[in-house]
Amino acid sequence: MDLQRLDSYQAGAGPDFREHLLHKTILVGDSGVGKTSLLVQFDQGKFIPGSFSATVGIGFTNKIVTVDGAKVKLQIWDTAGQERFRSVTHAYYRDAQALLLLYDITNKSSFDNIRAWLTEIDEYAQRDVVIMLLGNKADVSSERVIRLEDGEMLAREYGVPFMETSAKTGMNVELAFLAIAKELKYRAGRQAEEPGFQIRDYVESQKKRPGCCSFL
Ligand SMILES: Nc1nc2c(ncn2[C@@H]2O[C@H](COP(=O)(O)OP(=O)(O)OP(=O)(O)O)[C@@H](O)[C@H]2O)c(=O)[nH]1
Numbered sequence: 001m002d003l004q005r006l007d008s009y010q011a012g013a014g015p016d017f018r019e020h021l022l023h024k025t026i027l028v029g030d031s032g033v034g035k036t037s038l039l040v041q042f043d044q045g046k047f048i049p050g051s052f053s054a055t056v057g058i059g060f061t062n063k064i065v066t067v068d069g070a071k072v073k074l075q076i077w078d079t080a081g082q083e084r085f086r087s088v089t090h091a092y093y094r095d096a097q098a099l100l101l102l103y104d105i106t107n108k109s110s111f112d113n114i115r116a117w118l119t120e121i122d123e124y125a126q127r128d129v130v131i132m133l134l135g136n137k138a139d140v141s142s143e144r145v146i147r148l149e150d151g152e153m154l155a156r157e158y159g160v161p162f163m164e165t166s167a168k169t170g171m172n173v174e175l176a177f178l179a180i181a182k183e184l185k186y187r188a189g190r191q192a193e194e195p196g197f198q199i200r201d202y203v204e205s206q207k208k209r210p211g212c213c214s215f216l
Contacts, residue, residue, distance in 0.1 A: 029102035031081030037167035093124035
């Protein structure tokens with residue numbers, strides 16, 4: 001998807017948005033897994049169907065979310081999944097506080113490549129970066145090749161929170177970003193003696209299981 005064609009990109013979230021309070025979050029994963037679509041769904045509450053046009057380079061959207069009554073400012077970077085942009089996107093990992101790592105449940109190689117993505121994250125991102133694994137396109141059940149359990153198992157192996165999402169229906173999209181915002185807010189204001197917020201426990205308690213109920 002061409003970032004220049006999206007009005008909200010680079011537009012910021014108004015005068016309230018102060019750079020020094022931003023929490024940088026990056027969307028990564030193979031080309032076509034739905035990173036741009038996930039961000040558009042979160043930002044604008046819509047899904048733009050139709051022909052796929054790959055992201056060129058990198059762009060961001062500023063978004064303010066309310067967590068436990070407090071405002072958390074996220075700057076969400078959408079990266080190009082294509083290999084040829086990899087050296088550009090690596091440069092952005094360094095000051096990221098959170099990474100949403102996506103695969104497509106209908107595309108096995110996008111799932112197999114998750115380990116390679118995690119190796120890159122390990123190499124280029126900060127040690128304590130918050131990572132969340134997302135299995136996107138959960139609405140396309142007829143073409144599913146990666147089971148929910150496979151995603152859960154991989155996430156458990158790496159000790160990261162996981163959920164399946166649908167950028168098309170919106171399933172778990174807000175939850176993914178809110179869980180990240182909650183974790184970043186908790187980290188920013190953490191007192192030594194405070195009992196810890198556990199993002200994995202939070203996600204487990206909140207997420208909707210695909211196949212059950214509706215995808216909305
Ligand atoms: N059914 C369905 N289609 C999706 C979903 N998410 C994305 N798509 C479609 O998948 C294609 C790729 O989506 P993008 O959001 O452009 O993928 P991307 O990860 O940003 O790709 P790059 O920019 O190349 O890295 C588009 O045709 C989208 O409409 C989803 O949750 N469900």
